[in-house]
Amino acid sequence: MAKNDDLSLYYRGNANPGTMEARELIQVLSAFTRITTKANRAYHGSTARASVRIERVQPGSIDLQWICEVAAATQTAFAALPALSFGIRDVAGLIKAWLDLLKFLKGQPPQKVQNVTNGNALQIENATGQSIIINGNVYHTFILNGIGSDAEKLELPVRHGAKKLELKRGGRKIGSYDAADLSSFRPIRPKDKPLESEIEAILEVIAPVLEGEGMWRFKYGRMSITAKLLDEDYKQRVLGGTESFSHGDRLQAKLKTVQENLGDKITTKHFITKVLERV
DSSP states (O other): OEEEEEEEEEEEEEEOGGGSOHHHHHHHHHHHHHHHHHHHHHHHSSOOEEEEEEEEEETEEEEEEEEEEEETTOOOGGGGSTTTTTTOOSHHHHHHHHHHHHHHHTTSOOSEEEESSSSSEEEEEOTTSOEEEEEHHHHHHHHHTTHHHHHGGGGGGGGGTEEEEEEEETTEEEEEEEHHHHHTOOOOOOOSSOEEEEEEEEEEEEEOOOSTTOOEEEEETTEEEEEEEOOHHHHHHHHTTSSOOOTTOEEEEEEEEEEEEETTEEEEEEEEEEEEEEO
8 A cells, every 4th residue: 555645836826837938847847846855755764756747737827736655664764853743744744844944034044043942943043033943853854955956946937927836735725935935945055154053863873983083974864964973972982882883773862963155165064962872
């Protein structure tokens, strides 16, 4: 048995699909496909068959339909991550959270990102001083997947008369973004100072490095990352034989991510500041 997740982008207003070049329509479809594929992998932690099709193109609207088929036995990767219940129940919910974050940030990097609990909830302040609290897993997958770079293509139908984009799950509207919101869908890049955040995460050990400045390799959900272990107490316990682990074991740890702008290049570095326990 398989279950289907369906999601659609519905552009309202005076959209005239006939004036869109094939290249532009392909860009919107490709962006939608990339976002949904990344969300599927981040949420389910496994590859699943997904396809995007044009459900309807008619005067005044464009409806792009996305279907994802997932094996019934597939377990979500987020189930292994803390505080998933922070409003995220499916792939559509994760995509909505990503787009809502783009809307909130208004095309600018956050002014401040800080923990508000001992878990993984983060308080984010935007360029106008407004603050929201968001699931740390949502924020980290948003940053690591570069969602802004994909989402900026979703503005293209606005240039042809669309006034609003509605995000629908099963035909029901779950999110709405006007032309001003869509114009702020941009890559979120650090400017004068690095973007830093720290959450509790479940990390699967791929390759540990206990000596020198070597970087450990982990899986965070579906994504592979390298991280420097800063927890000297844990490192010494491993070297002393009081702690042990092997490839495939999972650690609950504090994961710090730092993004900074070095010239024209954005670098992302990860650090394990504290190993809390072996899961």
